[in-house]
Amino acid sequence: MPEKVLMKGNEALAEAAIQAGCRHFFGYPITPQTELAAYMSKRMPKVGGTYLQAESEVAAINMVLGASAAGIRAMTSSSSPGVSLKSEGISYIAGSDLPAVIINVQRGGPGLGGIQPAQSDYWQATKGGGHGDYHLLVLAPSTVQEMVDLVSDAFDLGDKYRMPAMILADGMLGQMMEPVALPEAGEKKLPEKPWAACGHQGKREHNIINSLYLQPQTLEQKIRDRYERYHLIEENEQRAECYQTEDAELVLVAYGASSRIARSAVNKVREMGKKVGLIRPITLWPFPTKAIQKAAKNAKAFLAVEMSMGQMVDDVKLAVQCQVPVHFYGRTGGMIPTPGEVLGEIEKILGGDR
């Protein structure tokens, strides 16, 4: 086990991406993500990689598309308004069946919004953002250690399923320091990419990376094939952490930063002898419906806790299928809920005796 060091989430994630074999990073500064790009600018030249500050977010994501088409592990990072700008490119990457990793260190929106932590890009991340029928793999870390661990998963899953993957973090996780064990340095063996447009030296047919299909029959078939992969992912890649859910009458559902606060609230009500648990989705797409459905067999109610006006709660409701009530508590605009606020909401639902 390597020695634990204190690092900001943004920097730890950047280092982990390099350890995962990322050698091309295209960025553009935006708070609260900037340390990630800054770290890459220092480290990439030392590992023989490329750091490029593009002229805009739109340019950066298209550079990712190009590098990825050549079979290279490429990444870009931004925060909410910047990810909106990248959405066109993300749709093209999905339509070209390319892997790529996109980091969103979320801040308050809409518009320029604010710079404090938020989780109001859930819909954008999981329901599209760009145009067309497509999905992203969406992973949601809740600690600096998970910022590290999930980035290599994002690269691996993206390569496995040939699709873009997003790490949906937030300003709190990006800015905070926690002890973290970085992966051991060493050459990682990366998967072969026989589809890559990286020069055929006259030895094979040339590969074409493209998202334009003018024949509707062809395009429909392309999308249907892609959706078969999506179904496979929904079947096999759901991830969630279940905390004290076995006997829980009320199950909180929260991801990322808000899951930390929800967990503190669960600990407090457990001390009062109340049966409350927490499901923490680690994959937001595919959403961990299986874990929710399992908990719904015994639970009397659910409570989604988010730093938004209620976005993930839609997916909780879809998973619960009206079997029990699904409540919501959220703060937004950069406000972080306190465990006390969540506790109050829990007591309200349980018909508190305070």
Add this chain to the structure above:
Amino acid sequence: MSVEKDLNIVLAGFGGQGILFAGKVLAYAGLQEGKEISWLPSYGPEMRGGTANCSICISKEPIGSPLVVTPNVLVAMNLPSLDKFIDAVEPDGLVLVDSSLIDKKVTRTDVKVCYVPATRMAEDNGLKGLANIILMGRLYEELPFCSEKNLDAGLQKCIPARKADMLEKNRQAFELGRASKE
């Protein structure tokens, strides 16, 4: 305030006073001690030309929210910071005030307040810029949350090799702070 309790610390002052650095020293010392720790800086408009502050949690249990809303330790290095956070301090909490920069006395009677003229002490002892560490010394004397060895290891972790000459000065400042307790 007992050292057995989990520490939820807010350090606050002007940008440039070494608030974030002092927080890092505490965090690293806690890490060496085998505790769970988190460090969260304020960022953005709060910092520019105004107050800088930083939340540090040192706990036996995994840390929920790293944002400290109700600190049990407050270190205030300027008046706006004291005014901003004093009402949020938990009853029985510890408040350290740099009394060379803050004239005001704390009116609350349910918290323990230590007035340390840290900035003046730093200047008088040729340790300009190390008022932050003097205050950390006093904090440690009031609440020795880790061993002296781990505290020193925390200092060593935070001072980069190219500034090795600063280590001794930081140690001196830390000891000055400890000795300020009568």
